Amino acid sequence: MQAAVPDNRTTIDPIALRRAFGTFVTGVTVLTTVDADGRPRGMTANSFASVSLDPPLLLVCVGKGASSYPAFAGSDRFAVNLLSDAQTDVSNLFASKAVDKFAAVRHDVVHTGAPVLNDCLSWFDCTVHARVDAGDHMILIGRVQAFGTSPSAPLGFCRGRYAQVKDPLPPGWLSSTDMFVGYLIEAQGDVLLVANGKGGWVLPTAPRRLVNDRLPVAGGGELLLVSDDTFLYSVFDVDGHDSGYLIYRARLAEPRGALALPDGFRFFAPDNLPYDEIASVEMRAMLRRFVRETEGGGRYSIYMGSHDGGRVAPVGAAQSWAQHQQS
Missing domain, CATH: 2.30.110.10 (Electron Transport, Fmn-binding Protein; Chain A)
Known part of the structure; x- marks a missing residue:
């Protein structure tokens, strides 16, 4: 027992x-x-x-x-x-x-x-x-x-x-397959930039994708964009960074006067862009290309970075997927 x-x-x-x-x-x-x-x-x-x-x-x-x-x-x-x-x-x-x-x-x-x-x-x-x-x-x-x-x-x-969690994103955490997604947004000829908190300027980013032509921007709020004028504009790598860069070109659909921008957001005229305050050489080159293409009648192109300087492909008039299927 x-x-x-x-x-x-x-x-x-x-x-x-x-x-x-x-x-x-x-x-x-x-x-x-x-x-x-x-x-x-x-x-x-x-x-x-x-x-x-x-x-x-x-x-x-x-x-x-x-x-x-x-x-x-x-x-x-x-x-x-x-x-x-x-x-x-x-x-x-x-x-x-x-x-x-x-x-x-x-x-x-x-x-x-x-x-x-x-x-x-x-x-x-x-x-x-x-x-x-x-x-x-x-x-x-x-x-x-x-x-x-x-x-x-x-x-x-x-x-x-x-x-609070300090230093939540240590250097090198993002893998090489991750992408930085930015938006080159134009309104009445001016370009929207965001203060980076270090005395410089960067492009606006979004915490999630574009939904119903509305872009939620980091810092709060949304921007209504013209869907037919939103397209991939540049794909490239930046020296010293693991992430690749996807940049979309877009145009604001709402009047600037009625827009309440988050702190740090500011529009710059093309001839007054703060190139010296933009750290990335690639970003500066992309903005200069955008200004040239705008002054050339708005015939934009897509840039794809490569080891030998990259490739540029012209962008034609946008059409809906239904129209494309019928053509």
Whole structure:
């Protein structure tokens, strides 16, 4: 007969334990899915971990007391949206009991049909790989079907409050396959530039793609562009940088007088462009080419960088895809 093993477990104070768990610095995520009726559901969570690269797996923990728990327990898909340091309002919204959390947050579908939030640090669109019952939580293991990331700083969380992460993007973090995407935006002959905070000027960038001819710009706000005048203008590498550069040429669709530009944005006349305050030789050359082509009647071209100086291909009149199919 086997002797009984005494139960020597001590009583754990759940409040003290939660505080101890909270000393581990984490990021902040918004978990999203769709319920049985196809409605988007979401909640804020910081229990997230990568699991495997082959196959690509991650896990999140969903509290059984959460109002959206039944949706995550019953759906075959979900997305994990890692928030940037500018999204504390999004974190607070999805941690609240708001009836329609998605009404004020831009979102889209990518692969599985689960809502993916725009402007977040990174996102992972997943199908459910497994569910594991774990006390008052469910461990949800997802197989990554699509993902995206950005160079934004992450939103941190520690000891029950938000925390800042210093130096979130160390040199060399971006791989050579990553691209810097900028926009050469013209309005009434002038060019839009942005102060880089170091006494120089750069082109505007966007935290996500152009949607409905509206470009969300880093720094806040949107710019309405003329869709027929938005096209790839230059592709090149810059010495000393891992990332390649994609530059789109665009024209502002709204009157400049009615436009509220974010801090640091400024229009420059072609004959007053601050070339000496633009660090990149390649950027200066591209702007000079743009000025020449504008003065030459607006016959623009696409530049493709190469080891022997690059190639330039003229751009013809734009037409819709339907028109192109019929031609």
